[in-house]
């Protein structure tokens with residue numbers, strides 16, 4: 179039993195067509211009441227469509243629409259579903275929704291369509307999360323990673339890992355019922371070897387989070403240095419257009435400027451800042467204090483200098499010598515001349531960023547973690563597996579704690595997939611969705 183829900187699935191605002199989705203029990207009764215077709219929706223086959231006028235409570239036509247019919251279990255949610263394709267804009271979709279509320283349908287909660295799909299076994303939790311990730315993707319690469327997970331790529335790695343851990347846990351608990359003398363000789367060595375193998379698989383997957391997170395959230399890269407070092411010149415070069423004012427007057431940039439460009443599919447939030455000096459004016463002084471605040475937050479600081487001998491960089495910054503056409507840079511240092519060799523300068527800086535952010539070359543074909551929730555649970559599983567190994571090594575006394583840790587590991591892995599879900603876990607996952615999905 180599931181209440182009928184509806185939502186505008188397309189973005190609100192001006193648009194040719196708006197799609198309203200209806201899902202749940204009785205949606206065909208509702209569709210029959212909206213239309214006056216000779217063959218009402220309830221008598222139509224799944225996978226067909228109809229062109230029909232939609233009527234309000236007084237019998238006036240609200241709009242002419244295309245209706246698409248889906249039947250349980252062959253729909254996104256796994257329930258009976260009707261899609262109404264109506265005219266877009268401010269008026270029509272709201273009018274149709276209002277009529278639906280009169281007919282006993284209620285508005286969906288965020289992510290409710292996908293939550294129902296999950297509860298009806300249409301997808302596991304990592305696939306449901308991937309739906310939200312596709313919508314939120316800020317780069318084609320992020321979208322591709324999310325689509326791979328929607329198609330089950332993460333599940334294909336996680337499901338066997340979960341099942342093997344569970345199987346091992348069950349086996350260990352079962353054997354603990356025996357006296358030690360009754361166990362096979364190599365039981366404990368074998369159990370430990372299996373655990374080691376589970377740890378390796380867990381850690382391989384954990385290692386994907388670093389880059390996944392960057393693809394998803396991007397990296398903050400701050401350009402810092404004394405006035406006139408060439409920061410704004412480099413920003414413009416990397417962005418590919420003249421975003422910031424460049425001049426030979428020291429103190430040209432006063433406010434920080436942030437723009438994003440993609441490096442190997444990773445959004446780089448590149449920030450140009452006011453040059454660091456004891457500034458003469460109040461405005462520039464404020465700019466300098468903003469620069470200092472940004473240095474704290476940055477994932478990478480590129481410190482530009484045209485005076486290699488007399489310009490200490492902040493700690494942890496990557497030093498780049500600029501204007502090498504005017505001043506030679508020390509041997510072996512990162513050095514660029516945007517004026518004379520812009521292409522080469524661009525490549526030098528991009529490579530420095532790849533190294534600093536530890537980006538692998540290009541995309542991987544294997545499963546990757548998609549969010550903090552998955553990372554946290556997998557870390558819990560990893561920790562529990564390590565503790566199980568440590569407990570096993572203690573001999574007799576450790577066997578029961580080892581079995582407990584194994585069970586905890588299996589549970590954490592199951593939580594990632596939503597195999598052993600609690601209501602609050604589902605609320606947390608689906609509350610981040612937009613309405614209509």
Ligand SMILES: Nc1nc2c(ncn2[C@@H]2O[C@H](COP(=O)(O)OP(=O)(O)OP(=O)(O)O)[C@@H](O)[C@H]2O)c(=O)[nH]1
Pocket residue numbers: 403404405406407408409410411412423424425426427428429430431432451452453454500501502503504514515516517518
């Ligand atoms: N010769 C030479 N001049 C350069 C090079 N890069 C930048 N410049 C010049 O250096 C001057 C300062 O450049 P900007 O990019 O404005 O320097 P900035 O670090 O942003 O300076 P502030 O905004 O004042 O902190 C400009 O006249 C640029 O044309 C280079 O590779 N070679």
Ligand SMILES: [Mg+2]
Pocket residue numbers: 409410411422423424430431450451
């Ligand atoms: Mg500048």
